[in-house]
Amino acid sequence: MPRKALLVIDVDHACGWKPKDIQDNSLKQLVAENIKTELANWRASNGLIVFVIYGNDTTGQEAQVNEINGCVVCDRNDSARLAEFLEHRHKNTTEPAFVKKSYDAFTNKSLAQYLKKQGVTEVVLAGCQTFHCVQATALGAVNAGFNVTLLRDLVFLPFDKQYDTEERWLDYIKGAIKMNPNSELSVKIGGA
Numbered sequence: 001m002p003r004k005a006l007l008v009i010d011v012d013h014a015c016g017w018k019p020k021d022i023q024d025n026s027l028k029q030l031v032a033e034n035i036k037t038e039l040a041n042w043r044a045s046n047g048l049i050v051f052v053i054y055g056n057d058t059t060g061q062e063a064q065v066n067e068i069n070g071c072v073v074c075d076r077n078d079s080a081r082l083a084e085f086l087e088h089r090h091k092n093t094t095e096p097a098f099v100k101k102s103y104d105a106f107t108n109k110s111l112a113q114y115l116k117k118q119g120v121t122e123v124v125l126a127g128c129q130t131f132h133c134v135q136a137t138a139l140g141a142v143n144a145g146f147n148v149t150l151l152r153d154l155v156f157l158p159f160d161k162q163y164d165t166e167e168r169w170l171d172y173i174k175g176a177i178k179m180n181p182n183s184e185l186s187v188k189i190g191g192a
Helices: 019-023 026-044 109-117 130-143 166-176
Strands: 003-009 048-054 097-100 120-128 147-156 185-188
Touching: 003 026, 003 130, 019 026, 026 048, 026 120, 026 147, 048 109, 097 109, 109 120, 120 130, 130 147
Parallel strands: 003 048, 003 120, 048 097, 120 147, 147 185
Antiparallel strands: none
């Protein structure tokens, strides 16, 4: 049976998701609440959740457990930690974390390998920034052979900031890559 994974991209302090940043931005508050609700739904159904953070201080290997200190997400300096509202489960094997060195999370080859090993055929994307890391990760996922769903209400910045509709965003993505004939790309409003 095909399996989905929720990828939460760059929702960390370095990308502006400290509590004060969220408190001072009503749009971030809304996106944070939507992501929190979606995480609760995935956790309730034992869904696979993958956190992705940017960092140029690692080897790019799968980063669920740091052999020295414990968790690569929790052991980072404050500016690179995941946002508190995500309620990261330290060392939880069903919620691994991966570190990327570029906009595209799939440049970390161990991410695609891990997902395929778990039987994942579709990745569902949430996080920030819509037109940088989320977009690049969507491209990378399609190129790696995954179906991709972007959860519109769970990404920051909203579409109207650069593209006025999801269709224009999809057209851009489809035009920017050589579509894998076995992959699909879609945008959904609300949760998966």
